[in-house]
Amino acid sequence: MNNDFYQAIEGRRSIYSISREMTISDERLEKNLWRILKTMPSPMNSQSGRMLLLLNHHHDRFWEITLETLRKIVSAERFSATEKKIAGFAAGRGTILFFDDQEVITSLQNKYPTYRDTFPVWGQQANAMLQYAVWTGLAEEGYGASLQHYTELVEEDVRKEWDLPESWQLIAQMPFGKKTAPAGDKTIEPMEKRFLVKK
Numbered sequence: 348m349n350n351d352f353y354q355a356i357e358g359r360r361s362i363y364s365i366s367r368e369m370t371i372s373d374e375r376l377e378k379n380l381w382r383i384l385k386t387m388p389s390p391m392n393s394q395s396g397r398m399l400l401l402l403n404h405h406h407d408r409f410w411e412i413t414l415e416t417l418r419k420i421v422s423a424e425r426f427s428a429t430e431k432k433i434a435g436f437a438a439g440r441g442t443i444l445f446f447d448d449q450e451v452i453t454s455l456q457n458k459y460p461t462y463r464d465t466f467p468v469w470g471q472q473a474n475a476m477l478q479y480a481v482w483t484g485l486a487e488e489g490y491g492a493s494l495q496h497y498t499e500l501v502e503e504d505v506r507k508e509w510d511l512p513e514s515w516q517l518i519a520q521m522p523f524g525k526k527t528a529p530a531g532d533k534t535i536e537p538m539e540k541r542f543l544v545k546k
Contacts, residue, residue, distance in 0.1 A: 367525075389470075409520070440524040
């Protein structure tokens with residue numbers, strides 16, 4: 348059996364030390380993201396997931412918006428640590444923003460009222476699969492990435508800055524770049540507590 352699939356899963360980690368250096372061309376990156384988005388499963392094939400790839404000054408602008416938003420709510424004594432954290436994300440090659448199109452979700456709710464309360468949950472689950480696939484794909488191409496959630500704080504400004512539809516709900520942000528340091532140690536809970544088999 349080919350172990351590449353499992354090695355790819357094991358190779359995906361949260362990487363916070365990243366640089367702007369490219370590991371693949373931007374054209375290849377776009378093609379990879381396109382392929383992932385096109386093939387991801389979604390409830391009733393609704394395809395509500397959306398992505399925005401930010402490179403160069405667009406990447407910089409996103410983290411400028413985030414920093415200025417945080418400046419308004421983070422205390423002065425804690426802001427230097429926040430500034431350093433945001434600078435680490437901004438040091439990367441780019442950022443991928445993940446959205447869920449609420450217009451699609453609402454349409455499904457109207458069409459299938461029995462599952463009205465479940466469709467938003469299913470949309471989030473589908474988006475999580477998309478995020479995971481992108482994250483693993485980036486790792487396979489030599490990029491380090493992490494998943495961030497400054498979502499509600501910057502969502503309105505993001506829509507205005509990049510002229511996005513009001514129905515696009517921001518779910519998560521993924522800064523990525525060439526790894527400049529390995530992932531930290533990870534504690535694994537005993538698998539016997541987490542995985543059961545009944546034969």
